[in-house]
Amino acid sequence: MTALLQVQGLGKRFGGFVALADVSFDVAEGERLGLIGPNGSGKSTLVNCLCGTLRNESGEVRFAGQKLAGLNAHQRIRRGLARSFQLPRPFGTMTLAENLRVPILYAVQPRGGARVPDIARRCTDLLGMVGLADKADRKPADLTQIEMRKLELARAMASEPRLLIADEAMAGLSHQEVDEILALLLRLNAEGVTIIMIEHIMRAVLAFSQRLVVLVAGRKIADGDPQAVVREQAVVEAYLGS
Amino acid sequence: MRTAGFVVLLLVVAAAVFGAARLVDNPYAFFAGYVVLQYIVLATAWNILGGYTGYVNFGTAAFFALGAYSTVALHKLTALPLPAMMLAGGIVSGAVGLGTGYFTLRLRGTYFSIATLAMAVVVQTLITNWSFVGGSRGAYVVRPAEVMGLDYVQYLFLLMLLLAVAAVTIARTIERSRLGTGFAAIRDDEVAAEANGVPTLRLKLVATALSGGLMGMAGAPLPYYVTYLDPASGFSLSYAVNTIAMPLIGGTASWIGPVIGAVLLGTLQQVATVTISSALSLLIVGLLLVGFVVAAPRGIIGWFGK
Amino acid sequence: MDLLQLDLLGNALVSGLLLGAFYAAVTIGVSISFGMLDIVNIAHPAFIILGSYTAYIANTTLGVDPILASIVLLPAFYLLGVAIYTVYDLAFERRGDASIRGLAFFFGLLFITEVTLVLVFGVDYRLVEAVYVGPSISLGPIDLPLRLLVPALVSLALIGALQVFMRHSFTGRAIQAVAQDPLALRLMAANPTRIKRIAFGLSIATASVAGAVLIVIQPVEPSIARDYIGRVFAICVMGGLGSFGGTVAAAMTLGIVESLTATFSGPSWSPAVAFGFLLLTLALRPTGLFGRS
Ligand SMILES: Nc1ncnc2c1ncn2[C@@H]1O[C@H](COP(=O)(O)OP(=O)(O)OP(=O)(O)O)[C@@H](O)[C@H]1O
Ligand SMILES: [Mg+2]
Numbered sequence: 140m141t142a143l144l145q146v147q148g149l150g151k152r153f154g155g156f157v158a159l160a161d162v163s164f165d166v167a168e169g170e171r172l173g174l175i176g177p178n179g180s181g182k183s184t185l186v187n188c189l190c191g192t193l194r195n196e197s198g199e200v201r202f203a204g205q206k207l208a209g210l211n212a213h214q215r216i217r218r219g220l221a222r223s224f225q226l227p228r229p230f231g232t233m234t235l236a237e238n239l240r241v242p243i244l245y246a247v248q249p250r251g252g253a254r255v256p257d258i259a260r261r262c263t264d265l266l267g268m269v270g271l272a273d274k275a276d277r278k279p280a281d282l283t284q285i286e287m288r289k290l291e292l293a294r295a296m297a298s299e300p301r302l303l304i305a306d307e308a309m310a311g312l313s314h315q316e317v318d319e320i321l322a323l324l325l326r327l328n329a330e331g332v333t334i335i336m337i338e339h340i341m342r343a344v345l346a347f348s349q350r351l352v353v354l355v356a357g358r359k360i361a362d363g364d365p366q367a368v369v370r371e372q373a374v375v376e377a378y379l380g381s
Numbered sequence: 382m383r384t385a386g387f388v389v390l391l392l393v394v395a396a397a398v399f400g401a402a403r404l405v406d407n408p409y410a411f412f413a414g415y416v417v418l419q420y421i422v423l424a425t426a427w428n429i430l431g432g433y434t435g436y437v438n439f440g441t442a443a444f445f446a447l448g449a450y451s452t453v454a455l456h457k458l459t460a461l462p463l464p465a466m467m468l469a470g471g472i473v474s475g476a477v478g479l480g481t482g483y484f485t486l487r488l489r490g491t492y493f494s495i496a497t498l499a500m501a502v503v504v505q506t507l508i509t510n511w512s513f514v515g516g517s518r519g520a521y522v523v524r525p526a527e528v529m530g531l532d533y534v535q536y537l538f539l540l541m542l543l544l545a546v547a548a549v550t551i552a553r554t555i556e557r558s559r560l561g562t563g564f565a566a567i568r569d570d571e572v573a574a575e576a577n578g579v580p581t582l583r584l585k586l587v588a589t590a591l592s593g594g595l596m597g598m599a600g601a602p603l604p605y606y607v608t609y610l611d612p613a614s615g616f617s618l619s620y621a622v623n624t625i626a627m628p629l630i631g632g633t634a635s636w637i638g639p640v641i642g643a644v645l646l647g648t649l650q651q652v653a654t655v656t657i658s659s660a661l662s663l664l665i666v667g668l669l670l671v672g673f674v675v676a677a678p679r680g681i682i683g684w685f686g687k
Numbered sequence: 688m689d690l691l692q693l694d695l696l697g698n699a700l701v702s703g704l705l706l707g708a709f710y711a712a713v714t715i716g717v718s719i720s721f722g723m724l725d726i727v728n729i730a731h732p733a734f735i736i737l738g739s740y741t742a743y744i745a746n747t748t749l750g751v752d753p754i755l756a757s758i759v760l761l762p763a764f765y766l767l768g769v770a771i772y773t774v775y776d777l778a779f780e781r782r783g784d785a786s787i788r789g790l791a792f793f794f795g796l797l798f799i800t801e802v803t804l805v806l807v808f809g810v811d812y813r814l815v816e817a818v819y820v821g822p823s824i825s826l827g828p829i830d831l832p833l834r835l836l837v838p839a840l841v842s843l844a845l846i847g848a849l850q851v852f853m854r855h856s857f858t859g860r861a862i863q864a865v866a867q868d869p870l871a872l873r874l875m876a877a878n879p880t881r882i883k884r885i886a887f888g889l890s891i892a893t894a895s896v897a898g899a900v901l902i903v904i905q906p907v908e909p910s911i912a913r914d915y916i917g918r919v920f921a922i923c924v925m926g927g928l929g930s931f932g933g934t935v936a937a938a939m940t941l942g943i944v945e946s947l948t949a950t951f952s953g954p955s956w957s958p959a960v961a962f963g964f965l966l967l968t969l970a971l972r973p974t975g976l977f978g979r980s
Pocket of ligand 2: 183
């Protein structure tokens with residue numbers, strides 16, 4: 140069986156600065172992958188390249204066997220490749236429920252899913268999953284940073300993705316909230332969604348991931364069993380050395 | 382309210398307006414009313430792009446004048462009825478909107494705005510140098526005395542009234558549709574919109590074409606209204622200022638905002654032009670625009686509602 | 688090409704270069720406000736026309752040299768800029784909502800300035816008098832009208848002075864940091880709002896001198912501000928947003944192209960040249976032709 144996501148030799152520069160260099164890895168259907176790396180190592184840039192928010196200069200990404208080159212972000216999410224933004228980017232003039240309507244109308248419906256009468260209920264359900272049900276009619280400006288992270292996650296889930304990339308969805312959350320989001324992501328995964336989790340909270344990453352990929356300065360330095368990877372010399376140095 | 386009910390209501394309002402204007406039985410009522418209605422169309426059209434997607438168009442005058450000049454050209458070539466000419470004007474301006482958008486909408490929003498300013502001057506220069514439509518000397522258009530027993534100025538008024546009904550209906554329908562949600566997502570955060578499945582470039586092109594097309598339709602009857610059209614008046618900057626001021630003063634969030642702004646500012650200018658001077662009335666528009674954007678960011682409709 | 692044509696070409700090139708230097712002065716304020724501060728001040732050309740009229744008043748009522756007068760008036764224009772930035776900052780930047788309403792704000796200012804000038808001075812063209820308005824120097828077949836030469840030199844001097852200020856003063860370096868490197872700005876311990884206010888003040892101050900050289904070069908009436916919007920933004924974008932060298936290079940290029948167009952296909956086409964340039968730049972290379980990419 141071929142992997143759901145295949146990344147081959149991905150490279151990205153900002154002017155003269157090399158943000159990603161020759162990054163390759165696969166993600167199998169149904170897998171839970173942890174992606175870690177020090178600040179500025181290129182994790183979010185990788186997400187942006189995978190999801191079409193940024194264009195990579197070199198390398199190739201395949202999703203479900205198809206090349207993604209040339210596809211815009213909206214075409215990629217319609218194929219089932221969704222992400223949450225590390226710095227939340229809510230739609231400011233819309234209520235939380237309306238925020239979730241956007242991916243439902245524009246990513247799910249074009250695939251033939253989500254009939255109109257069900258949309259409102261679906262929004263409420265999704266907000267309930269992240270603990271925001273009582274704020275469905277509020278605007279994002281009324282939310283705390285942490286609640287905005289949850290909204291980000293709910294919006295990414297609303298697109299009914301095959302692969303969900305959560306970019307630091309748990310930063311700043313309390314111990315208990317981390318556990319709630321962990322449980323949510325595990326449940327989603329049990330329903331068949333492949334998940335890449337980017338996280339600095341080691342406890343969460345290790346509890347969640349079946350496999351760990353480590354980026355340092357735009358290069359992949361480790362890839363494998365989580366417990367083994369965190370003991371690798373290079374990984375320890377990258378974290379302690381910096 | 383369902384769209385059908387809304388349209389019926391608008392048509393009732395329109396019939397009342399037309400009836401009232403006939404009761405006044407003063408040709409000036411139709412002349413002045415025509416201008417106010419024209420501004421309802423222009424402000425509503427501007428708001429479809431500016432208010433809903435957040436892209437500021439400074440080139441209203443160009444879209445409007447293109448509609449007017451396509452009538453001048455058609456008038457010389459054929460004897461089409463005015464509604465057909467309005468359609469033609471709308472197509473010309475819509476196509477120009479599409480073209481401008483295609484080249485500049487991939488860039489940041491401010492570049493689009495600057496490009497629309499540029500586009501207005503380019504189009505004006507082309508028209509000024511095109512002798513077939515009168516060039517810089519301008520063109521005379523003979524206004525028929527009447528059509529189907531209706532005084533021609535009243536006929537112009539009626540057409541503009543119907544166009545206003547159509548424009549407002551389109552705006553309100555968009556607001557409540559999937560398209561409106563996509564527009565709002567673009568306005569709030571274009572990167573997030575694209576990442577959530579909104580085909581941003583396509584939607585922005587739809588908005589520019591629709592907005593430009595409506596402006597062109599509003600301009601198409603102008604030659605018959607003024608009977609003499611030259612580039613300086615057709616491309617007057619006051620169209621651009623008014624169509625930006627009206628939605629911003631009324632409120633850009635909903636279809637009613639541009640209508641309120643157009644009725645208030647349009648009427649004010651009609652009165653001020655007669656009683657004071659046209660330059661002074663334009664100064665008032667400019668001051669109101671600056672005052673509102675600084676002090677009342679959500680416009681008049683922001684004073685009501687939550 | 689016969690001799691007459693060559694003559695025409697030579698003269699067109701020279702006057703294009705001189706015109707270009709003047710265009711650079713007209714644009715330099717926008718290179719600061721739009722290029723460095725990311726404030727889309729489309730009203731800038733209107734302030735330039737205001738500068739033309741203040742120079743005109745000084746010239747006709749007091750008999751002062753218009754360019755000298757504009758230099759004396761620099762502080763007044765600087766304060767005008769500071770006042771506008773203060774309002775802009777409070778109303779838009781602080782609220783994090785500068786886009787639509789910020790653009791409309793400047794569009795409103797453009798319009799108010801223009802209509803006010805119409806109300807006060809009417810729509811007649813105004814001229815200034817100065818010793819250098821009439822005569823010209825001849826270099827063989829090439830004519831160098833002083834009416835163009837003096838403004839070109841004044842313009843280059845203005846840009847040179849600004850360049851020295853930006854490179855060598857603390858405030859100047861802080862202004863550049865606002866544009867490129869917010870971290871460096873924090874390390875310099877400078878207050879960004881204050882730096883931006885000063886920078887915007889400077890950008891409007893340049894309008895005084897640019898306006899004076901404008902009215903030396905051509906008669907002025909209020910609505911010609913609009914012809915300059917396209918030129919100014921075309922040059923600013925082509926010059927690579929905020930690069931002074933790029934601005935001068937782009938301005939000279941546009942000056943030459945316009946002057947050639949006017950010589951060989953008639954002046955009624957020249958307004959479209961700048962805007963055509965702008966549309967092409969935006970379509971093909973929005974990072975500019977001359978600046979950093
Ligand atoms: N648009 C951009 N322009 C220039 N440089 C950028 C841009 N986006 C990211 N970078 C740089 O690329 C590098 C990688 O950034 P990225 O955001 O991908 O890191 P990250 O691994 O997600 O870090 P963090 O853990 O802090 O989220 C950083 O040095 C950053 O400054
Ligand atoms: Mg990151």
